[in-house]
Amino acid sequence: MADVINHVLNTMLGLNAPEWLIIFISNSIAVTLIFAIAPLQMLFMTYFERRAIARMQDRLGPNRVGPKGIFQPVADGVKMFTKEDIVPTAADKMVHLLAPCVVAAPVMFMFAVIPWGPGMYAVDLDTGLLFFFAISSVSAVGLMMAGWASYNKFALLGAMRAVAQMVSYEVPALISIAVIVMLTNSMSIVSIIEAQSGLFISQVDVAGIPDLGLGWFIFSPVGLLGFICFFIAALAEGERTPFDIPEADSEIVAGYMTEYSGMKFALFFLAQYLLNFLLCAITVITFFGGWQGPGISWLWSMAVSEANPAGNPIFNVLAGILGTFYFLAKTYFFFFVMIWIRGAFPRLRVDQLMGFGWKFVIPLTIVNIFSASLWIGWIRWELNPDLAFLSALGEPYSFARWGFAFVATLVMNVAAYTLMTRINRSPDETIDELVADQVFGAVTLR
């Protein structure tokens, strides 16, 4: 964004504005946009979720407020604002008040590093991914605060569950993402997206075919397994079914949100939906190329950028629109998948969730790290000066090498998956074993 503003102010208008002003203006615009767009996303998401899940259940969903019920979230917002704010007498008032803020604020921070389109990001940190996940962990503190301050046993149980779940699922999420970091040699979100250009056989360029922006990491066995593990972990972090255990309404009423009402409750809701959005977004960014897609590179090549300062800002806008469209379409597809899963499955139990995380997902992600190193080794052989002569063998050789890497990692990952499902299958217990610990009354049966 700074590039465009620089171009417009300095080059087109000839104002010769200093750099700090440009940065100031661009960041102000970015912050404003984030604060405007993020809650709107949440509004739309709630509407989208309710309509979509209603169709899955042969219902219509909200259809009263506005055409097709599109203003339902607004009505909900009004309701939330006008509701009485109830604080339990025994609650720790200060912490009770702070908790929703501590939950919601980090989520807003996380928007800072999300690129919506080519060049459309607030800040491109070199450690963008690290920032993203580090900040997302902060909300666990808020959840614990909420659970503790509510002075409610259900809230406390919910908070304990939430924290345990968040902590244990951050591990597989980060290990899955580490694969992408290995592939791209970067933690910058922008450069991760830029690395996913080209054809869908990633990392291989074929002469004569233009850049389609389809070089997504999902098209490799490493990326596929990484995506599966990461998406599972994302479901758990976003507290979505089948991992919505912290707020399991059929068990512990509403978890840590039990004693919240009105706007405080809405803040939790906002944070949760925005976190879901961000998790979908980061899934798209790391495995599905973010804003990458056909046509972006062509538009971007004519736009104003560091490489091409003399470009036309119109193309910036066009590329931004197209990129945002790709990005949002993919993100909302994954949000739809989340809804879809919510519509279909029951939820796990808390110990099963932990077992699944530690015994199944984490081993798989670790295997995936090995696969990734294998993949990287095969794909980038020529980077080794001793093996550079191999690149002279030409394209057929590079395809064969790619194919071999593909097959090898695929076999490795599938084998790991099968092995893990075998190991994790519940043992065939007999009834006697099942009821061994049960005491059926003080009765001696016949």
Add this chain to the structure above:
Amino acid sequence: MKAEGTMIKTEELQINIGPQHPSTHGVFRMLVTVDGETIVDLKPVFGYLHRNHEQIAEVNTYLQNMPYTDRLDYFNSMANNQAYAMAVEKLAEIEVPERAEYIRVIMVELTRILNHASALGFLINDMGAWQTPLAFGMREREKILDLFESTSGARLMCNYFRFGGVVRDLPPDFVPRLQSLLTGLPTFIDEFERMLRENEILRIRSEGIGVLPKEVAISYSVTGPVLRGSGIPYDIRKAEPYSIYDRFDFDVPIGTVGDVYDRFLVRIEEMRQSKRILEQALKQLPDAEGGHINPKARQNIRPPVGDAYTRIESPKGELGFYLVSDGGQTPYRYKVRAPSFINLTPLSDMCRGYKVADVVVILGSIDIVMGEVDR
């Protein structure tokens, strides 16, 4: 079950699940002592919906009690009506025409389908599904309720049975609509099974949970799908055939382990068997003799002195009515043997040692209705 050898001293926590809780199926309260998330003890607390139904019944005349039986288990008002009507008929020695018996069987089997459809939906809901299986079950239920409404005039509180028959004959479009419903029913059951039967999440949530071994199930007097889920082929329709159930060919599904999963499967299979009964009943209905009600049967009766107990296999289990008559207009004693009440007896033993999340699942698999439990 405390983990042995732990160094950390833990404290037990008492939680009230209920009386106002999303998944206690009404105003039921469980006083749960937990160690972490593990249940150490569970005490069911009843009575929030108690209205002294039995004493109200002692004030009312025999006929006036009929609509009150609707309110016992409001999912299966037809089954309640049948059990009560049978008890009074036994007491006053009223005969029921054949056609009326067929109509009764059709109604009660429809009730069984609708009860199981919604009970399974609620069970999956308790497991944490977001309403979808319940919505599918409720859709079938609504269709059946449409049939009930066209026949009896009400969807839930049918009040359709009378002593010696039913209040009015089936409307002309009932049979074709029911046939259409029956052709569509396998789609629903198969889809429900396809969606959930092999679902890994459902399986790990229900397999080995709430196990009730055979002998325990008998000694706890549990009935219905819970008893059959434990592997005891005891179905009153077979064990002591009442009405005209000896004319139908149907199977009794039983489970092997006696856990939540078995109860789930038994209920699905029972819906299929009910469909079989309905098909046979529809085939035999045109040949049935008599009208919808015995014209000689008086409704405002004074049965002779004595007592009578009849029971039926209601969707939730053995539903019995015990009536003592002193020869007056009102019953001297009126007692309901409510299946969901008795089925709650083993709840605390079934839950002990499992997690909090399992409690609601076990409770859901028992399938209680508080209107019947608290009476």
Add this chain to the structure above:
Amino acid sequence: MPLITPDDLRKQLGADLPGAVASVHPVVEGLPAFLETGDLLIEADFLPRVAVYVRDVLGYTYLSDIVAVDYLDYQLFELVYRFYHLEGGRDLVIKVRVPRDNPSVPSLTPFWPGADLNEREAFDLFGITFTGHPYLKRIYMWDELDGHPMRKDFPKQGDKYLGDES
């Protein structure tokens, strides 16, 4: 299907458990017509022994129901126990009559945990004490309630917690 008539049962019990079958009405001399019953009437003290006999010897393993009936005019409570054989067939009924002023019956809960809630209900609504019951508390009514609402002499009008009005 196994079927045992009350008469057969009476004979068998007379042979195996002498003294169990109640011959004389506990309170009122001479049985009024209202209280005549064809079912087996046993002495309250013998109840567990008869029940276990019915279960173990005759195979009626399923205790279906316990009903308490208040015969106010004859100053007695009647308890109706209903057993079933799991192979099917009709019920086996055992009746116990206890005087109304001090109703006490041995509990069956130690032998049949399924009797638990039924006995608690009878205790709550009729005030019949089941000796040997592990947890004999009120089940429907609140603990502070004075009286037992299903008794025939429980006032049907008025609520003493609200005063004599209404």
Add this chain to the structure above:
Amino acid sequence: MNIPIERGKVVTVARGQSTSVAGFSLSKGLGVVFRHWRRAWFEKQHQNVPATASESAPNAGNDKSKPTAFVTLEDMSKSYGTFTVEYPEQRIKLPEAYRNMPVLLYDDETGHELCTSCFQCQRICPPQVIHMTQAKDPASGKPVPSVAEFIIEYDACMSCGFCAEVCPFDAIKMDHEFELSTHDHPSLTVYKRDLNRPVSYYESIAPGFWAEARERAYKKLATNMKRRPGAIGIAPHLTEKITAAQAQAAQAAAAQAPAAKAPAKKAAAPRAADTAAAPTDKEAKLAAIRARNAAQKGGSAPAAGTAADAPLPTDKEAKLAAIRARNAAKKGGSTPAAETSAEESPPTDDKAARLAAIRARNAAKKGDATPSEESDQPAAETPPANDKAARLAAIRARNAAQKATEAAEQAADSATSTPEAPASSSEEGKPLDEKAARLAEIRARNAARKKGDQE
């Protein structure tokens, strides 16, 4: 009928292992849900059905601007597509047998109610919410096969339909109207005037059922009508119309005889016979006379007419007086005479008394809102069950009277050419709240006079 008895077998439900690769049987569930999602966009399970005129009439509800579409579930085998019925705009077509709350039927032509107050429904009603009093012949005091007042407490009714089943005269039937929710709880105690429905209405909602019952119902009604003297047994809101028609006919027939004398003679008998009805009669006549005088005196002054359409042992004299009063008012005044039926039938309990008070207040409010109209004071209270309720009612009545006074003042303000205040007639019941009512009346009259004096 001979059916070979086939016994089924015991089947053990197969728990079985998953048939697909571990982790992939979840996709089956996803598939099922997705299919529903996809098909819900295009398909609906409820089909529209054309509504007949009779169906849309009772069910049109409060919002008549929106057309109501009727839907039904014709194809029960279908399990895809949206199942929702968008309720206020769409309604499920109710089956004939549908039962909600009981209503009373009256004949369209003669206006005669089918009910003979045989007390069958009152006896069978499980929650005991039906109350009725039998009508009496004012001349002889003997019971007449007709109902004087009929009350159903809708709030406690359990819609079991027993009353409709036992009714030997097919007079009580179950209605299809189910939108009964209200903020006004006492209004759920429904009186005969609100319970009455014409036979044609019931025929439109349940044609098949009425076809069965029609012949025997009319046969019995014809017998009963012979035993009903005068206007007894005619639906209250039609009583006026029909008695007026009858009175006209009688006047036309007996042209020579002085019209005034005949009713006066008639009136003498019931006054002697039926003391309970006497105060009401007197009061009504008084009111009528006062109203007539007022109307005659003040040419354009608004006159208050009381329509004493009391469903209790009716007095022809009182009614006639009322009619005459109205006629006089019409003749005298160009402004329309406001009529509010202020007389309450004898309420059986305090609930009714309270209801009366509320109605009185409402009437007073109406008077407030439209000051040009004169609202008379509805203070008629009959013996309430206990004094507390009575006192309450009295207080409410007094309040209402005060409001009415204000209304009268306003009315006097607005009526420029009025030299004197219109008489506000109040009808009194039993002595308990007599004082309050009389006080209120006096106050109202004084206030009005004061106004008049000032002007």
